Structures are given as structure tokens and as C-alpha cells.
Amino acid sequence: MKPDKILFIDTETGGIDPSIDSLLSIGLVVWKESRIIGEKEILVNDGVLHVTDQALAINGIDLEEHKKAAVSPGQAIQAFDEFLAQYFEAGEKVTLGGHNINFDVNFLKTFLTKNNYSFQQRFSHRHVDTASVLFYLYLTGKLKQKIVSSQDAFDFFGITVTGRHTALGDAVATATLFTKLVSILYRDGKTRTASKDTMPELF
Numbered sequence: 001m002k003p004d005k006i007l008f009i010d011t012e013t014g015g016i017d018p019s020i021d022s023l024l025s026i027g028l029v030v031w032k033e034s035r036i037i038g039e040k041e042i043l044v045n046d047g048v049l050h051v052t053d054q055a056l057a058i059n060g061i062d063l064e065e066h067k068k069a070a071v072s073p074g075q076a077i078q079a080f081d082e083f084l085a086q087y088f089e090a091g092e093k094v095t096l097g098g099h100n101i102n103f104d105v106n107f108l109k110t111f112l113t114k115n116n117y118s119f120q121q122r123f124s125h126r127h128v129d130t131a132s133v134l135f136y137l138y139l140t141g142k143l144k145q146k147i148v149s150s151q152d153a154f155d156f157f158g159i160t161v162t163g164r165h166t167a168l169g170d171a172v173a174t175a176t177l178f179t180k181l182v183s184i185l186y187r188d189g190k191t192r193t194a195s196k197d198t199m200p201e202l203f
Contacts, residue, residue: 005087006031006097006128008178010171011104012059014051018110022050024061024070026080026108027167029175030087031097034182036175040083041168044111045070059165073115084122097128099150099174130174133181142184153177 008029015021023044030038045067056063071079088094098104105127109119134153137143147153154161154173157180163169 008097008175010167018107023111025167027171029171031175034179043070093124099130
């Protein structure tokens with residue numbers, strides 16, 4: 001297995017629209033060779049805290065408690081960069097991973113761009129999505145059950161989530177799920193190697 005690193009992310013947000021709703025927290029988990037080698041959670045107070053009741057009902061965030069622990073966007077980005085510097089070289093394009101990752105990427109990208117941080121310079125345009133990997137495994141018969149949601153996937157593989165619907169808890173669980181999925185593909189690859197022309201695109 002190649003020693004590529006993936007930064008698994010999860011976000012808790014004030015709603016579903018990154019152009020309006022606030023990014024409240026970011027969970028960061030560095031995955032390498034089927035192990036989690038680093039993790040961090042950053043709570044953000046953008047000074048606006050535009051949220052919906054529906055979002056808060058799901059993530060269970062108490063805004064008053066959040067304000068006490070959260071940091072400003074500038075401080076959040078500094079902590080974010082310092083964490084990345086521990087595991088990725090300067091100029092190295094970071095590959096992001098997650099479950100239905102477009103949601104989290106859109107919020108992260110919008111937040112960083114609003115605060116003059118170049119998303120394109122730091123992150124690869126390629127993402128690893130465990131939802132897509134699950135669908136591939138189902139289509140190829142390696143999984144008999146079609147699994148869509150992250151909770152169904154965690155239940156199916158017996159993954160206990162510490163802090164469900166917290167950014168860090170969900171990011172850790174998703175990275176753990178990816179390790180399970182890689183093990184299925186790795187075992188299959190040892191018995192049957194596909195050629196470059198026949199290998200389906202997973203991510």
C-alpha cells in the first residue's frame with residue numbers, strides 16, 4: 001500500500017448554504033497507511049453566527065457555549081495552517097477526504113476564501129469520498145448491501161463514533177471507515193490485479 005496521506009475533514013455548520021450560513025467547527029484527521037496519525041478540532045466564531053434551528057437540532061451546538069470556546073476566523077486559520085504544517089510539506093497539495101465530501105469542501109473553501117486564504121494553492125482538486133467508494137464496492141459485488149448514509153456505514157462496519165455530530169468525532173469515524181474500505185479493496189487486489197485500462201475510477 002502506498003504511503004499517501006489524506007486529510008479527512010468534517011464540518012458542523014449553521015445550515016446548508018455556505019454563502020450565508022456560518023462554519024462553526026472543522027474536524028481534521030490525517031490518515032496514512034491505514035492509521036490516523038493526527039487529529040484536531042477547531043471551533044469558529046465568525047462574528048455573525050448565522051444559523052438555522054434545523055442545523056442546531058442536528059448538531060446539538062449550544063451557541064452560547066460555542067461562543068466561549070470558539071476562535072476568530074484569523075485564529076482558526078492560523079491553527080489550521082499550523083496543524084497542516086505538522087504533516088504536509090510546504091507547497092504539497094493536500095488531498096481531502098470525507099463522506100459526501102462536497103458539502104464540507106464547499107463550506108471550508110468558502111470560509112477560507114472569505115478570509116483571503118488560497119484554497120487552490122494548498123489543496124488538490126481530487127477528493128476521496130467514502131460514499132463513492134461504498135457505491136463502487138456495492139456495484140462490483142464486494143458489498144451485498146447498498147449503503148448510503150455515514151451512520152449506516154458506521155453501523156455496518158461496527159464503528160463506534162465518539163462524539164457523533166461533532167466535526168472531529170465524525171472525521172475520525174470516516175477515516176476509520178476508509179481504512180475498512182481500503183482493506184476490502186486491498187484483499188481483492190492481492191487475488192486479482194486489474195489493468196490500468198480496466199480499473200474503475202474510485203474517487
